[in-house]
Amino acid sequence: MFATNTSDTAQQILQAVGLGASAVPSKLAALAAVDARYLKDLKINVSNALDAASMEKKEAYLIGLSVAVNEKLAALQGGFEQLALAAGATDKEIAEVISCTSLMNANNVYYRFRHFVEKEFYTTAPAGIRMSIMANPVIGKEFFELVSLVVSALNGCQMCVTSHEEALLKHGTSQQRVADAVRLGAVIKSLGVLF
Amino acid sequence: MKNAVLSVGAQFPEFTKKAVVSIEKGKEFYEISSEEIKASGKWMVMFWWPKDFTFVCPTEIAEFNNHYQDFADRDAILIGASTDSEFVHLAWRNNHDDLRGLKFPMLADTSKSLADELGILEANEKIAYRATFVVDPQGIVRWTSVYDLSVGRNVKEVIRVMDALQTDELCPCNWQKGEATINA
Numbered sequence: 001m002f003a004t005n006t007s008d009t010a011q012q013i014l015q016a017v018g019l020g021a022s023a024v025p026s027k028l029a030a031l032a033a034v035d036a037r038y039l040k041d042l043k044i045n046v047s048n049a050l051d052a053a054s055m056e057k058k059e060a061y062l063i064g065l066s067v068a069v070n071e072k073l074a075a076l077q078g079g080f081e082q083l084a085l086a087a088g089a090t091d092k093e094i095a096e097v098i099s100c101t102s103l104m105n106a107n108n109v110y111y112r113f114r115h116f117v118e119k120e121f122y123t124t125a126p127a128g129i130r131m132s133i134m135a136n137p138v139i140g141k142e143f144f145e146l147v148s149l150v151v152s153a154l155n156g157c158q159m160c161v162t163s164h165e166e167a168l169l170k171h172g173t174s175q176q177r178v179a180d181a182v183r184l185g186a187v188i189k190s191l192g193v194l195f
Numbered sequence: 196m197k198n199a200v201l202s203v204g205a206q207f208p209e210f211t212k213k214a215v216v217s218i219e220k221g222k223e224f225y226e227i228s229s230e231e232i233k234a235s236g237k238w239m240v241m242f243w244w245p246k247d248f249t250f251v252c253p254t255e256i257a258e259f260n261n262h263y264q265d266f267a268d269r270d271a272i273l274i275g276a277s278t279d280s281e282f283v284h285l286a287w288r289n290n291h292d293d294l295r296g297l298k299f300p301m302l303a304d305t306s307k308s309l310a311d312e313l314g315i316l317e318a319n320e321k322i323a324y325r326a327t328f329v330v331d332p333q334g335i336v337r338w339t340s341v342y343d344l345s346v347g348r349n350v351k352e353v354i355r356v357m358d359a360l361q362t363d364e365l366c367p368c369n370w371q372k373g374e375a376t377i378n379a
Contacts, residue, residue, distance in 0.1 A: 001225065001227075001231065002231065002232065002235040002237060002272050003235075009268070012264070040268045040269075040270075043268055044265075044268055044269065044358070047265075048358065
């Protein structure tokens with residue numbers, strides 16, 4: 001009467017990230033085949049992270065999108081784009097999140113280098129990386145910062161993480177929202193490694 | 196009058212009760228026992244409502260049903276209960292659009308013995324308050340909530356409570372400076 005059945009769990013995870021109709025990726029399928037307990041943890045992590053009260057649905061999907069772009073996962077990117085559009089995002093906003101993720105990939109490498117080496121020349125010379133999209137983002141400055149923080153956390157740039165976190169608090173963002181966004185990034189990445 | 200609701204830390208009472216598990220002919224009834232639930236090694240979420248065929252109940256029950264999978268994902272057996280008989284439960288399920296597809300058993304505490312032991316009987320009519328119990332695999336009550344007859348519940352809150360009860364931060368990165376280290 002009360003037996004466990006997790007055969008649908010992998011499919012439900014995919015549904016949560018907009019890939020309900022897709023084939024189950026092989027690593028995910030391998031876990032489902034042995035009824036791995038971890039799949040349930042993953043499903044709860046994904047659905048709770050996407051459902052965080054401090055973020056609108058659209059924002060959560062756009063952050064998911066930035067993770068998919070950063071991790072070069074085309075299928076997952078498509079899923080999040082569809083979900084974000086359905087939640088009211090515009091094509092411009094989606095393009096901007098993709099742009100922001102790309103820009104962070106430049107900044108994360110360059111500023112991490114500066115921080116590693118800590119020599120006056122590198123820290124005082126201009127970075128020489130154009131970032132005009134930061135000036136007037138269509139997703140709003142606060143959310144642009146939030147996406148920048150999540151991507152920087154994924155890419156492990158300490159200086160970027162600390163400065164975007166500080167910038168967010170100056171915007172009046174709650175620490176809960178910061179934590180929820182970074183958790184979402186972490187959890188989606190954990191799903192992404194199974195693609 | 197004074198009532199004592201069974202609360203956190205208490206052993207959930209043993210019981211064997213008839214329940215409605217289907218609307219298919221011949222498969223309607225099943226006898227649920229606390230023993231079988233314990234043997235499954237799972238958590239149990241038991242939620243009570245005052246009377247079948249009343250208004251607030253079906254919306255709330257349908258909402259629990261919508262989250263059936265969320266409870267299953269958390270290794271929890273979901274059970275709905277009231278002091279109505281199994282035949283009343285079945286009639287209600289057959290009669291109401293929102294209740295035909297219920298995935299969880301509707302337990303019939305016709306003798307009111309379980310509701311009485313739980314301390315959730317309303318004094319005048321002897322019907323159950325809107326009580327919710329979360330019971331761990333050892334049979335210990337880990338959360339109790341009791342709402343008055345007219346107040347509906349928030350099912351997401353029950354799920355949040357389950358997450359909090361089940362999520363131990365086992366990762367050593369969560370150790371705070373100054374805390375004792377774990378010795379194996």
